[in-house]
Amino acid sequence: MITISLKPLWHKKTRYIAIEFQDNAEVTSYVKSYPNMKWSDTYKTFYTTFYKGAISDLFNYFRQKKWYVNYSDFNTQTNENKEPKNKHTSVIHKLPPLNDEQITEMNKFKRWLEQKRFSTNTVDTYVEVTSLFIRYINLKNISDISARSIEQFNYDFIFKANKSVSYQNQCISGIKHYFNFKNISVAPFEIKRPDKDKKLPNVLSKSEIKNIIDNTQNLKHKTLLSLVYSAGLRIGEALLLKPNDIDYERRLIHIKAAKGRKDRYTLLSSSIIPLLHTYINHYNPKNLLFEGRNGEPYTQVSARQVLKQALHRASITKYATLHTLRHSFATHLLESGTDIRYIQELLGHNSPKTTMIYTHVSSTNLIDIKNPFDTL
Known part of the structure; x- marks a missing residue:
């Protein structure tokens, strides 16, 4: 069971x-x-x-x-289950469920977003946050949606609940799209979209990457992690790859309908080709390159667990996600002298400004700076 x-x-x-x-x-x-x-x-x-x-x-x-x-x-009084001292009293309401009519409306809204050709993740996020807003309206018994009700939702459910900046922006965008779908007109929101934190990406060294791959014995897991790093892939892109998307002769991988519905080509490492051949001959994938049980798509949850276990076996305590492999790929290219414009194309970034963040984590230029402590 x-x-x-x-x-x-x-x-x-x-x-x-x-x-x-x-x-x-x-x-x-x-x-x-x-x-x-x-x-x-x-x-x-x-x-x-x-x-x-x-x-x-x-x-x-x-x-x-x-x-x-x-x-x-x-049911057990463990320290983990007890309320911490000086707990912040944030307002997190028990929201009532959507009624049948609202569930039908959310399904229509989802189809409307899909017809707008938003990505699956964006559609799911907008439907989720809009559903929360509607449930909040139910909780407060608000009959007419207004700018005031949106500001109240933002304060009670997002600000007081200490939700992230990204989550707040997603809520605002999702609700605005819902208003367009329903042809609802409201006064301008008094909600300023907060700027996202300017955080630098985490990056693993080449030796750490090698350690992770060497400590991954399962053939499918090793191939997946190797491909994500060596091609700088988003995990969603890797899991949607088909065997015929790999051009062994030209040493390229064709990424189709990636973020922003854009196609692009990225690198196929010569060193990974024997591993790929061994993997394909062993698993014989039919549709997708990486398939789960009974030919179902391999899940992102499973992929995250693969990396989590590999990090543990490699004794790497540094915080890392599957996207860290992509960040590491870009940083290592930059450190080896690759032009930033080529890295932008390989990663599929719309703007060079997005790619320029890797100049802040690359050690190539920093290593040449003379530390004043060394001259004391």
Whole structure:
């Protein structure tokens, strides 16, 4: 029987519920469908907001599938389950579910976004955040949507709940698209879109990359991680690759309908070709290059677990995600003298400004600077 484990999770003095389960495509899809469910790259788990009655709601949700739900960690008084001292009292409401009419409306909104040719991730995000807004409207018994109700939602559900800047921008964009879909006119929002934090990407050294790959014994896992790094791929791009997208003769990989619905070519390393041939001969993928059980698409959750396990075996404690491999690819190209314009093309960036961030993490120029401490 499939087991779902509910465990306490504290982050930034806010209480959440972590949902843990053995990797399974059906379970993953069902978990992601739960309202306000998120994936944490930090904790490598799905999680949702804790509120009074949340355990009961989750229990009933998973029992509909007749899965066993283990919530014993919430019955024991462990330090992890206790409220931290000086807990920040953020406002996180228990939002009522959408009614049948609103669910139908959200499905229509989703199809409308798909016809606008937004990416699958963007469509899912806009539908999710708009659903939260509608549920908030239900909670407050607001009959007419106005600029005031949007500002109130922003303050109560985003600002007080300490949501991220990116999440706030997604909410604003999703709600605005919903208004266009419904032909709703409201006064201008008094919500300034906050600027994103100017964070530099994490980068692994070449020796760390080699260590990760050398400590990955599974053939499929080794091929996936090697390809993501050697071609600078987004994980979504890697998982959508087909065997015939690889041009062995020209040493190129054809990335189709990537971010922004753009095609591009990126590098195929000569050193990875023998590994790819061995992998294809062994697994014989039919449709996608990387397939899961019974030919189903390999999931991003599974791919994240592959890297997490590889980092552990390689004894690398530095924070790294699958996207870190892409950042490392770009940085290592820059350090080897590759023109920034070529790196932009390989990564599929619209603007050179996006690619220029790697000049801030490259050690090529910094290593030539004479440290004044050395002259003391």
